[in-house]
Amino acid sequence: MNADVNTGRDHHGDLLDRVFLTRVLEPGDKAGGRWVREYGAEEVARRLRRGGRALPGVSDQRWAGLCARAGRAAPHRDLAAAREAGARFLCPGDAEWPGQLDDLGDARPLGLWVRGRSGLRMWALRSVAVVGARACTEYGAHMAVTLAAGLAERGWVVVSGGAYGIDGAAHRGALGAGGATVAVLACGVDRPYPRGHTELITRIARQGLVVGELPPGEHPTPSRFVLRNRVIAALTRGTVVVEAAYRSGSLVTARAAQRLGRHTMGVPGPVTSGLSAGVHELLRGEATLVTDAAEVVELVGDMGELAPDRRGPVLPRDLLDRRARQVLAALPGARAAAAGEIARHALTTEDDAVARLYELRALGYVERHGDGWKLTRQAMVSVRDHRNPC
Amino acid sequence: MNADVNTGRDHHGDLLDRVFLTRVLEPGDKAGGRWVREYGAEEVARRLRRGGRALPGVSDQRWAGLCARAGRAAPHRDLAAAREAGARFLCPGDAEWPGQLDDLGDARPLGLWVRGRSGLRMWALRSVAVVGARACTEYGAHMAVTLAAGLAERGWVVVSGGAYGIDGAAHRGALGAGGATVAVLACGVDRPYPRGHTELITRIARQGLVVGELPPGEHPTPSRFVLRNRVIAALTRGTVVVEAAYRSGSLVTARAAQRLGRHTMGVPGPVTSGLSAGVHELLRGEATLVTDAAEVVELVGDMGELAPDRRGPVLPRDLLDRRARQVLAALPGARAAAAGEIARHALTTEDDAVARLYELRALGYVERHGDGWKLTRQAMVSVRDHRNPC
Numbered sequence: 141m142n143a144d145v146n147t148g149r150d151h152h153g154d155l156l157d158r159v160f161l162t163r164v165l166e167p168g169d170k171a172g173g174r175w176v177r178e179y180g181a182e183e184v185a186r187r188l189r190r191g192g193r194a195l196p197g198v199s200d201q202r203w204a205g206l207c208a209r210a211g212r213a214a215p216h217r218d219l220a221a222a223r224e225a226g227a228r229f230l231c232p233g234d235a236e237w238p239g240q241l242d243d244l245g246d247a248r249p250l251g252l253w254v255r256g257r258s259g260l261r262m263w264a265l266r267s268v269a270v271v272g273a274r275a276c277t278e279y280g281a282h283m284a285v286t287l288a289a290g291l292a293e294r295g296w297v298v299v300s301g302g303a304y305g306i307d308g309a310a311h312r313g314a315l316g317a318g319g320a321t322v323a324v325l326a327c328g329v330d331r332p333y334p335r336g337h338t339e340l341i342t343r344i345a346r347q348g349l350v351v352g353e354l355p356p357g358e359h360p361t362p363s364r365f366v367l368r369n370r371v372i373a374a375l376t377r378g379t380v381v382v383e384a385a386y387r388s389g390s391l392v393t394a395r396a397a398q399r400l401g402r403h404t405m406g407v408p409g410p411v412t413s414g415l416s417a418g419v420h421e422l423l424r425g426e427a428t429l430v431t432d433a434a435e436v437v438e439l440v441g442d443m444g445e446l447a448p449d450r451r452g453p454v455l456p457r458d459l460l461d462r463r464a465r466q467v468l469a470a471l472p473g474a475r476a477a478a479a480g481e482i483a484r485h486a487l488t489t490e491d492d493a494v495a496r497l498y499e500l501r502a503l504g505y506v507e508r509h510g511d512g513w514k515l516t517r518q519a520m521v522s523v524r525d526h527r528n529p530c
Numbered sequence: 531m532n533a534d535v536n537t538g539r540d541h542h543g544d545l546l547d548r549v550f551l552t553r554v555l556e557p558g559d560k561a562g563g564r565w566v567r568e569y570g571a572e573e574v575a576r577r578l579r580r581g582g583r584a585l586p587g588v589s590d591q592r593w594a595g596l597c598a599r600a601g602r603a604a605p606h607r608d609l610a611a612a613r614e615a616g617a618r619f620l621c622p623g624d625a626e627w628p629g630q631l632d633d634l635g636d637a638r639p640l641g642l643w644v645r646g647r648s649g650l651r652m653w654a655l656r657s658v659a660v661v662g663a664r665a666c667t668e669y670g671a672h673m674a675v676t677l678a679a680g681l682a683e684r685g686w687v688v689v690s691g692g693a694y695g696i697d698g699a700a701h702r703g704a705l706g707a708g709g710a711t712v713a714v715l716a717c718g719v720d721r722p723y724p725r726g727h728t729e730l731i732t733r734i735a736r737q738g739l740v741v742g743e744l745p746p747g748e749h750p751t752p753s754r755f756v757l758r759n760r761v762i763a764a765l766t767r768g769t770v771v772v773e774a775a776y777r778s779g780s781l782v783t784a785r786a787a788q789r790l791g792r793h794t795m796g797v798p799g800p801v802t803s804g805l806s807a808g809v810h811e812l813l814r815g816e817a818t819l820v821t822d823a824a825e826v827v828e829l830v831g832d833m834g835e836l837a838p839d840r841r842g843p844v845l846p847r848d849l850l851d852r853r854a855r856q857v858l859a860a861l862p863g864a865r866a867a868a869a870g871e872i873a874r875h876a877l878t879t880e881d882d883a884v885a886r887l888y889e890l891r892a893l894g895y896v897e898r899h900g901d902g903w904k905l906t907r908q909a910m911v912s913v914r915d916h917r918n919p920c
Contacts, residue, residue, distance in 0.1 A: 279800055408798030408810060410669055411821040420798060423819045431801045431810050 157181040158231050158251040159215040159355065164188055164206055165250065167326075167353040168367040171197035173246030181250070185210075221356035225330030226345065227255040235461060238264035241374050243400050249353045249371060253329045256349035257495035259461055263320060263349065266502050267297035268440055269372045269397070270313075271390045272306025272382035273415050280383035280415060283407050284309035285316070287380065290433025292319020296440075297502050299324060299376050301368065302341055302350070304334060306382045306390070311344055318508070320498050324375065325352040326360040326368035333360050347498070351375075369393035377440040378403030380430060384418035391418050398426055403439050405430045460503075463488065467496035468505055468515075476509035547571040548621050548641040549605035549745065554578055554596055555640060557716075557743040558757035561587035563636030571640070575600075611746035615720030616735065617645040625851065628654035633790050634764050639743045643719045646739035647885035649851055653710060653739065656892050657687035658830055659762045659787070660703075661780045662696025662772035663805050670773035670805060673797050674699035675706070677770065680823025682709020686830075687892050689714060689766050691758065692731055692740070694724060696772045696780070701734055710892050714765065715742040716750040716758035723750050737888070741765075759783035767830040768793030770820060774808035781808050788816055793829050795820045850893075853878065857886035858895055866899035 158181050165172035175184045175195050187195060188210040194203035222229060230237050230252045238261045241248050254260055270288050272280060288298040288310040298314035300307040302323035314321035323344045327333045329352045332341035344350055353371065354364065369389060373379055373396035381404075384390040398404045404427040409416030423429050430436050460468065463486075470485035470493075471477060483493035497513050500506045506513050548571050555562035565574045565585050577585060578600040584593035612619060620627050620642045628651045631638050644650055660678050662670060678688045678700040688704035690697040692713035704711035713734045717723045719742045722731035734740055743761065744754065759779060763769055763786035771794075774780040788794045794817040799806030813819050820826050850858065853876075860875035860883075861867060873883035887903050890896045896903050 279802065283801060407801060408806070408813070408819070410800055411673060411797060412669065416798070417821070420819055420821050423798070423813070424825070429798070429810055429813045429819065431807070435814070 154181055155229060155231055155251075156215045156219075157185040159218050159229055160185050160210070160213050161188075161250045162253075162353060163213040163215070163218060163355045164209045166367070167249065167364060168244075168247045168370060170246040171195070172250070173248060176250065177246060218355045221330060222253055225255065225356060227253050227329045227350075227356070229253055230260065236261045238375055240264060241371070244370060244374050247370060251353070253352050253355065254349060255329045255345040255351075257492060258320065258349055258499045259464065260322070260349055260351065262460070262464075262499060262503055263297045263322060264299075264375045265377075266295065266504075267299045267322065267376045268436055269299045269376040269379040269393065270306070270310035270382060271300055271369075271372065271379060271393050272310075273384050273388055273390065274303050274305040274307075275415075276305035276309070276383045277409075277413060277415055279409060279413075280306055280407075281309040283409075284382045285313035287382065287407065287430075287433055287436065288313030288321070289317040289319070291436060292317035292321070294433060294437050295319075295501050295504060295507075296433075296437060297322060297348075299372055301326070301365075301372060302333070302337055302344070304336065308337060308340060310382070311340060311348075315343060315347055320502050321348040322375070323348070323350045324368055324372050325350060326354070326364040327352060328354050328356040328358040330356045331358070365389060366392055370396045373397035373402060374400055376402065378405060378436070380405040380407065380436055381419050381422060381427075382407045383409060383413075383415040384422075385414050386418050386421065388418045391422060394422055394427065403428065405436060405439065407431065460500075463492070464496050464499055467493055468500055471506060471513065471515050473515070476512035476514035478512045482513060544571055545619060545621055545641075546605045546609075547575040549608050549619055550575050550600070550603050551578075551640045552643075552743060553603040553605070553608060553745045554599045556757070557639065557754060558634075558637045558760060560636040561585070562640070563638060566640065567636060608745045611720060612643060615645065615746060617643050617719050617740075617746070619643055620650065626651045628765055630654060631761070631764050634760060637760060639761060641743070643742050643745065644739060645719045645735040645741075646737075647882060648710065648739055648889040649854065650712070650739055650741065652850070652854075652889060653687045653712060653892055654689075654765045655767075656685065656894075657689045657712065657766045658826055659689045659766040659769040659783065660696070660700035660772060661690055661759075661762065661769060661783050662700075663774050663778055663780065664693050664695040664697075665805075666695035666699070666773045667799075667803060667805055669799060669803075670696055670797075671699040673799075674772045675703035677772065677797065677820075677823055677826065678703030678711070679707040679709070681826060682707035682711070684823060684827050685709075685891055685894055685897075686823075686827060687712060687738075689762055691716070691755075691762060692723070692727055692734070694726065698727060698730060700772070701730060701738075705733060705737055708898065710888050711738040712765070713738070713740045714758055714762050715740060716744070716754040718742060718744050718746040718748040720746045721748070755779060756782055760786045763787035763792060764790055766792065768795060768826070770795040770797065770826055771809050771812060771817075772797045773799060773803075773805040774812075775804050776808050776811065778808045781812060784812055784817065793818065795826060795829065797821065850890075853882070854886050854889055857883050858890055861896060861903065861905050863905070866902035866904035868902045872903060 191207035194200050236259050284306045291298050292314040297320040298310050299322045300310040302325055311321045329350045332338040369392045373393050379394050379397040381390045381394050394404045406419040406423045406427045466486045470482045479494050480490050483490040507516050581597040584590050626649050674696045681688050682704040687710040688700050689712045690700040692715055701711045719740045722728040759782045763783050769784050769787040771780045771784050784794045796809040796813045796817045856876045860872045869884050870880050873880040897906050
C-alpha cells in the first residue's frame, strides 16, 4: 500500500503527511524511509500520532521519542511558516521532484523545502556540487570562485552547502557570473545558517534556490550536516572538493557521490597545505583531478542518453514546466531580446521571466547576448519545429 | 651473429667496439641499435671504419656523416680519458649492467660510462627517478628535497638528471640524508653539466654514481637531453615528476616510464602555478598522485618476486659482487660497527667500505646505527644461514 502521489492518492493529504514526517523523523532515517515505502506516508503518520506499538527497526524508547515529537508537530503551521518565508514543499513524484534523489533508497528525503522561483528538477539535471573546507585558504577560495564562475558560464548549476569558506566562495562565484546556484541547508530554509551568510543565502533564494529537508525553524546539528551532504551528492552529476583536511565533511560528500555512481573530483593544492591533504587522499583513490571548469564539464557533461549532443538542450521540451515553456515561446526566433520584452510576451513579471531564463540557460535552450537573451542554435531548431508542426 | 659479451666473444674487443660506437652513434639511435643487434658491435664498427655501402635504415648522407665521425674516433684515447676522470665503461651483459635497460629495445644504450664506486646494477634495482623543472619554485625544491631524503632514508636510490632546479634538489636531498643517488648526464661523465653543478656532480661521483651514454668530453644538446630521459625512465622502478610546465622535458621522462611499464607519479601543486600544470596533466592521465616518500615506496616497492617481503633484501646474496659480499661478511653479527672497523675486517679501504655499505643499505642488508652500521634483521638471518650452512 504505497501512498505516493503517483498512485493517485489525494496530493494534498500526502503532502501534509510528509510535512508532518519531516518534523518527526531526522533526515536520512532509513527505518523511517522503509516504513513510508512499506506502509505509505499516511499510515506511518497515523501510527506516530496514535503512539501505539513501535514499527519495526527501532527501539521502544526511540519510538516513544518519535511519538512525542509527533504530538508537537503541526504541518499546517509549518506550511504557513514556509509560505511566509517564500518556501514550498516538494514530495517525491511531484513534477519538480529531482528523480535522482531516489538513488538514496530508504535514505531519500521524505520531502524537500524549497525557496526560489526556478524548478529544482531541471536545475539538478545540469548541476555540479562544489564543496570544501570552512576554514579554507585564500588559494582554496580563489579556486572555488573561479571554478564556480566557469561552471556558471558554461550553463551549469553550482550546488553547495551555504557554509563559510569554499561553499560560500562557490555560491558567490556562480552568482557573480550571473549563473544559477543551489544552497542545500542542514536547517530550515527560512533560517539562514550560518548567520553571517544571511545576506548571501537570501540572495541565493532570489537568484537561485535554497533547499533543505528540515521544516521551518529547525537548527543544524553535526549529524544533520553530515546527512545533508548525501543530498548534495545525490542531487548533482558530480562533486568537486576544492580544499579539505583529513576527515573533513566534504570528503563525506565526495564518498557519498562515489557510492551513488556520481563523478568525484578534486582540485589539487600544495602538499605542504593540510587543507589539501584530504583532497589528495581522494585523488589517490577513484577521484579525478580537475584544474578548471572545462575539465569538470568534460567529465560530468557526458550525459549519455540525456544529451547526445553536449551543446544541445538537456531535456526534451515537453519536460519543461508550463511557465518555462511560455518564456521559451516568448523569445524571438533569431535575435536577442531584453528580459522585459520577453516577460511582456510571456504574460509574466520581469523577475519571473529572468528566473525562467536562467533555468532555460542551464538546460541549454537560451544564452546571454549582451544584456539580452536569445535562443541557442539547438533550441532554434527545436522551437521552429514546434511552432510549425506540419 | 651477435657479438654480446655473453656469447663468449673476447670482452675487451667488444668493449672497444662499443666505446667506438658511443663516439659515432647518437644516444638512442634505433637504426644503430638494430645494426648492433643484427650484425654485432664488431661488424658495425668495421663497416663504419671502412666507410663502404650504407647499412639499412639511414640515408647515404647520414651514413657518410657517421663514417666521418668514425674516422675521428679513438676508443683507446676515450678509455684513457675516462680512467683519468675515474670513469669505467659498462657493456650490456656485464655483471654491473642494469638489465632493465634492455627494455629499451634497439634504443638501449650501446654502453654506459660510469663514475663512482658502487654497483649500478644493484642500485638501479631499488631506485626511483625524481625529476622536474629547472626553473622550479621554492615549493617544488622543498618537495624534491623532502621526497628524495625520505626515499634515501627508506634505502631507495634517487636517480635524476643533475640539472638545476628539481634535479639538483633531489640529488641534494638524497645526499643530505646520507643516501645514494645517481646522476644520469646528457654529456660526458668527465664534464659536469651544468657548470654551476660541478661541485654537486663531483660529490655525487664520490658518494653515488654519475652515469652517461656519451664518451668523455661530449657536450649536451637539446636532443641529447630528451634522449637521456629514456635512460632515467628505464633505469628506475618509477618516475616522480615534482614540478613541470606543459611540454616540459620531465614529462618526456614520465611518458617514457609509462611506455616502459614503470610507475609514473606526480607531486601536485597549486593549480595557479604554471609549474604544476604539466604534473596535473599527467595526474589526469595514468600517473599516481604522491605526496610523500612513503606513498612512492608503497607503489614502487611492490616488487613481486624480487622482494616478497618488502623490508627484506632485494636480491639473493649470490648476486652481490665479490667486494660487497666481503664487506657484508665483515659486519659483526648483532651489534653495530664503525666503517673503519668493517673496512679492516674486509681487507679494504674505509672509502671503499663506505661505498659498499651504502650499496648494501640500498639493497636492505645493512642500516645506519648512530655513526656506525649494522646488519638488518633480515640480513642477520641470511648471513647466519650462510655462515653455518649445516
